[in-house]
Amino acid sequence: MTASRPKVVIIGAGFGGLAAAQALRKAPVDVTLIDKRNHHLFQPLLYQVATAALSPADIAAPIRAILAGNRNTRVLLDRVEGVDTARKEVRLASGAVTSYDWLILATGARHSYFGRDDWAEHAPGIKTIDDATAVRRKVLLALERAETETNLERRKALLTFVVIGGGPTGVEMAGAIAELARKSVSRDFRSITPQCSRVILIEGGERLLAAFPPDLSAEAKTAIEKLGVEVRLDGRVTALGPDHVRVGDEIIATHTAIWAAGVQASPAAQWLGAECDAAGRVIVGANLRPPGHDDIFVIGDTASCAGPDGRPLPGVAPVAKQQGRHVAAMIMDRSARPFRYRDYGNLATIGRRAAVIHFGRLRLSGFPAWALWCVAHIWFLVGFRSRIIVGLNWLWNYLTFARSARLITGEIA
Amino acid sequence: MTASRPKVVIIGAGFGGLAAAQALRKAPVDVTLIDKRNHHLFQPLLYQVATAALSPADIAAPIRAILAGNRNTRVLLDRVEGVDTARKEVRLASGAVTSYDWLILATGARHSYFGRDDWAEHAPGIKTIDDATAVRRKVLLALERAETETNLERRKALLTFVVIGGGPTGVEMAGAIAELARKSVSRDFRSITPQCSRVILIEGGERLLAAFPPDLSAEAKTAIEKLGVEVRLDGRVTALGPDHVRVGDEIIATHTAIWAAGVQASPAAQWLGAECDAAGRVIVGANLRPPGHDDIFVIGDTASCAGPDGRPLPGVAPVAKQQGRHVAAMIMDRSARPFRYRDYGNLATIGRRAAVIHFGRLRLSGFPAWALWCVAHIWFLVGFRSRIIVGLNWLWNYLTFARSARLITGEIA
Numbered sequence: 001m002t003a004s005r006p007k008v009v010i011i012g013a014g015f016g017g018l019a020a021a022q023a024l025r026k027a028p029v030d031v032t033l034i035d036k037r038n039h040h041l042f043q044p045l046l047y048q049v050a051t052a053a054l055s056p057a058d059i060a061a062p063i064r065a066i067l068a069g070n071r072n073t074r075v076l077l078d079r080v081e082g083v084d085t086a087r088k089e090v091r092l093a094s095g096a097v098t099s100y101d102w103l104i105l106a107t108g109a110r111h112s113y114f115g116r117d118d119w120a121e122h123a124p125g126i127k128t129i130d131d132a133t134a135v136r137r138k139v140l141l142a143l144e145r146a147e148t149e150t151n152l153e154r155r156k157a158l159l160t161f162v163v164i165g166g167g168p169t170g171v172e173m174a175g176a177i178a179e180l181a182r183k184s185v186s187r188d189f190r191s192i193t194p195q196c197s198r199v200i201l202i203e204g205g206e207r208l209l210a211a212f213p214p215d216l217s218a219e220a221k222t223a224i225e226k227l228g229v230e231v232r233l234d235g236r237v238t239a240l241g242p243d244h245v246r247v248g249d250e251i252i253a254t255h256t257a258i259w260a261a262g263v264q265a266s267p268a269a270q271w272l273g274a275e276c277d278a279a280g281r282v283i284v285g286a287n288l289r290p291p292g293h294d295d296i297f298v299i300g301d302t303a304s305c306a307g308p309d310g311r312p313l314p315g316v317a318p319v320a321k322q323q324g325r326h327v328a329a330m331i332m333d334r335s336a337r338p339f340r341y342r343d344y345g346n347l348a349t350i351g352r353r354a355a356v357i358h359f360g361r362l363r364l365s366g367f368p369a370w371a372l373w374c375v376a377h378i379w380f381l382v383g384f385r386s387r388i389i390v391g392l393n394w395l396w397n398y399l400t401f402a403r404s405a406r407l408i409t410g411e412i413a
Numbered sequence: 414m415t416a417s418r419p420k421v422v423i424i425g426a427g428f429g430g431l432a433a434a435q436a437l438r439k440a441p442v443d444v445t446l447i448d449k450r451n452h453h454l455f456q457p458l459l460y461q462v463a464t465a466a467l468s469p470a471d472i473a474a475p476i477r478a479i480l481a482g483n484r485n486t487r488v489l490l491d492r493v494e495g496v497d498t499a500r501k502e503v504r505l506a507s508g509a510v511t512s513y514d515w516l517i518l519a520t521g522a523r524h525s526y527f528g529r530d531d532w533a534e535h536a537p538g539i540k541t542i543d544d545a546t547a548v549r550r551k552v553l554l555a556l557e558r559a560e561t562e563t564n565l566e567r568r569k570a571l572l573t574f575v576v577i578g579g580g581p582t583g584v585e586m587a588g589a590i591a592e593l594a595r596k597s598v599s600r601d602f603r604s605i606t607p608q609c610s611r612v613i614l615i616e617g618g619e620r621l622l623a624a625f626p627p628d629l630s631a632e633a634k635t636a637i638e639k640l641g642v643e644v645r646l647d648g649r650v651t652a653l654g655p656d657h658v659r660v661g662d663e664i665i666a667t668h669t670a671i672w673a674a675g676v677q678a679s680p681a682a683q684w685l686g687a688e689c690d691a692a693g694r695v696i697v698g699a700n701l702r703p704p705g706h707d708d709i710f711v712i713g714d715t716a717s718c719a720g721p722d723g724r725p726l727p728g729v730a731p732v733a734k735q736q737g738r739h740v741a742a743m744i745m746d747r748s749a750r751p752f753r754y755r756d757y758g759n760l761a762t763i764g765r766r767a768a769v770i771h772f773g774r775l776r777l778s779g780f781p782a783w784a785l786w787c788v789a790h791i792w793f794l795v796g797f798r799s800r801i802i803v804g805l806n807w808l809w810n811y812l813t814f815a816r817s818a819r820l821i822t823g824e825i826a
Binding site: 037038039055056057058060062064065067068074075076077078094096129140141144147148185187188189190406407408 | 450451452468469470471473475477478480481487488489490491507509542553554557560561598600601602603819820821
């Protein structure tokens, strides 16, 4: 590497940051990728860790290992404290300072509790491995406690699981919990029968999976109800505590609420002093730059970028990946071209037998959609050695209803 | 189940407790198995979780799932607070009380710091999944910090790993760390080369693997030195801090010390008010009962039971399993017979190409021993679905030197 090569700093090794780093791997630039975790996470399958079907290592790979072949790339495990756009420097928690010629912000999003951050304690979301193992612990401990609880009211509350948010994550979580609590484990417990447990899915809008066409939303609702999930549409959560969720006027006694309702972008907008939308996403132009910053790009869940219909593009992996590659191409030929999202469709899975898929004119549901979803997800785990392992785990779970990663870690009580 | 059937309470679902429960599965008794964790752990492979080769779920299975077919068995996730031997009751942390006709104590052992419990913080041991992921985190973070550390002294300390204790666990840990730090990761880091890192194995006695014949100890030493591990025999640790280990007069600068030197039995002896040895193990007679208690059995690492040579039997899985089955047989026919340990030999592995095996007259070392060790361990993972997964993971690690479970969980800094 020579000192005169431009320095590209990428913050965040999610789908967007990693795609940018990969696209730049043969470019005459020095890339520094900074992440506060040592692993890239295949977030779309995180709910399977939370419901004990997969192990964390099945869906996460060390960033260093993924980029080991990129000789122009350095990986730093560090936390970003701020960006000095005038001096073109990134300040890190370790005290180090990294200067850039080009900066790519791909820091992703966290849950948002719409101003009720005190709810986080009672209704955890799932965005990281630690989130997912915490939810897994919570779900499994509730089942364990129900097994020995003799008070019927308390037992009912322990066996009631509430998922808040009817987007793909909420639907997937509710379906997976229903299978875990109603089928997989009932064989192993002596006093829990499948009929004992309730899974309730609460959606604030008038239908599940609002990003899909209405007929697929309706099919998803039917499919998830078949798994035993109670769906509450137009349900507004007004209170949340350790032992209850309040939806409108109804109080649901539960010890296990899970949040899948909203996200908030990471503080990249504050670092830049840039304009952001209500969800904290940096508002960028068609060339993915915030106004006034020609050397900075914001991509993925961190950015609010208008799609062809004027509405912001959704926070999904394909958008982030395509934006990462687009930014890399602009850096390589020093151009500015508008980003155009190629939409290959939407998928959501419902338990282990159904899914809905919307691919332009193609609409699939039920088992064929589920089979296609499996193939697509295993396919996209490229770069993980885990493709075989995940495939085998799924096959095993499918055939036996076993949940092989049913571990409660940490001390009890 | 009828009320008149004898009640057998087993505390602990390690190798001993599980073997007893399995042997009793068709007996006309009601079995209650109590453990403070929800999973049985295949402890002999825990060092592979600590060194990122396997995932926790590969070597742990829910106790309920293992015993799901035992219709006479109930599993309780709870912590034992004490035993009332007069009333024949076990008091649990949840407040529940379980009465027994027969009690089997199989609670295992923890590390012992020989009275220096303050060392635990700086030199964690590995007995549980949480221990192993904590050690994994410590080792991987040291490598990450070394990558960006510019001060040479501090960098050297970050790349120095000290394993205390030259028994099978210590030898296996040291070998696995050497491979991780010197081979697997060097490809992924930019400023760490294999020559940078040191792994030091400290043994208080005059040879490694004291339970093996002297010639195999010598072979093990040669094999582990070939992996780049420095072995210090007759080394006494006199001080331990966050950034150093003192051995005799020498101070070794290190941020990663791991304890594999001693174990202490769980407090079963206190529950009974029974006599115990220096390691806290309950002293039992040949029929595995503590004197004065005809309805209580103590097995596995919790018991001190004299072998044919008068010395206590070693704390290994085969002893615990055979004792579990022996106790079950005595309960079933209401007899008292002396326990006789059938010794099928000793194995220890050294990195990914060598092992030593002592099977009566058979002594094996090097690659043939390693191959046999692999087959034996995969074989004994019976009852786990993970046999295939562990096999594939090993094959993959062997062929590629990759460490697939290299995850740092928890927040950094």
